[in-house]
Amino acid sequence: METAFIFKKDGEYLGSFAKNDDLSRNYLMKTYIKDSPVILRHDGEFLVQESVLPNDPSYFWAVIENLRAQGFRAYVFEGKRAELAMLLSNSALEKEEKIEFFSSLLSVPAAELDALKDGVNSDLADLT
């Protein structure tokens, strides 16, 4: 299940939401998604902007694209990558450090995730 982690342009971490969450209750939706989010689709040679309602399977993705268009950074991860992202987002790291590690996390191979998570976990434990 995909989870989105949202940052402001300056790197401030705002929060996360998962694909199967009730997004209508999410703080980020209430604050930043004013109208129905839209998703773009090709319809022949036309690029069509389509309003998406909360019960649509594309709703999660429309929200992500809407936030990106507003200048927010939206990282979407699933599985172990999402677990590691959650660990980093809840840590006492500075906002620049969080952004740096989230960007790096995009390119870590799946086979390295377990070892990386254990390592990061132990490093973060030293901070508490």
Place this chain on the structure above:
Amino acid sequence: MEKFSFESGDPKKERKDKAVSSIRGRFAKAITAFLAPAIISGTLGNPDLIAFSKKDVRELLKGGPKISEYIENSDKAAKEGEMDAKERKKLFKMAKQEKFLEKKLGRNYLDRYFGKAGEDEKAREKFRDKVVMHPNVPKEDARRIGIDTRPINMVLDSMPHSWVESIEQIRFINEIKEAPKHYGLKGREVAAQADRKNGNISYFKNSYNQTGYGAVSVLTHEMAHLNDWVNPRRPMPERVDLMYRTLNRVNSEDRYRSGYVEAISNKDKRLELFIKTAEYWAEIVKARTVDLRNLPIKDRELVDDYLDRETAQDVPELKKPAREKTPPLRIVKGEY
């Protein structure tokens, strides 16, 4: 008076710096392990029997309407054609990639959507002159529908010669164009129209286009479509390699998560994969401009590789003349 010492740091800060440095090192190590390029394994030595002369090989690889026939021919040529080792390696790699694409997408879809197999020398020659003809970007027309042309011009200035010239015209149409409703959905509005045959891109009056992000996204996305594997100006090994590498990224766990691509769904899974592959290429090119920090290294390398190849073809003394005059504005009537 307190004596200054470099050693009397804040222990809490020191502990934090140490942890951050350690995490940074762990990420670097994990990513470096990944950077060895993926190479298709297996090479052919010289065949025992040369069945096709150099002239036959040229004939075999002349191309035609169907890539499936080209796949068979390039396989034969790689195995039994007369050529030097370097050429054989390149051809062998292409033949393996083609077979992989055929297996994943099916012969019919590949033949239907890959475009004509073979290279078009004429199309390639078009980009070897010394002048880049920028499409006209009529500022006043754009302003009327709330679009700022500066980011559009910046994108055009940053793209390779051949990419810029793949766009014939950019138009801004002062009209809100409603698209037919599908499945009871409301609020379907046309943001843009891209005629890939003629290279015309038309923006319509629309809230998405009125943001700099939206206007640039539309342009880079459509420009990428005009410069994908269907374009016959690219040599065949490049066309096949681009599609092969893009298809391998689409379902990878560490792919770029474009809402546009992720929302694509089709009952026919092979067709879905094909559509997603075409749109994934357009989306990573877009993200290279508007969402770079969210683009995984592998996607960035793929886009840069293809942009760099074409930038390298640009002649050094390239001239960029003033943009062309606006052609008379007309609304393109499209068929849904």
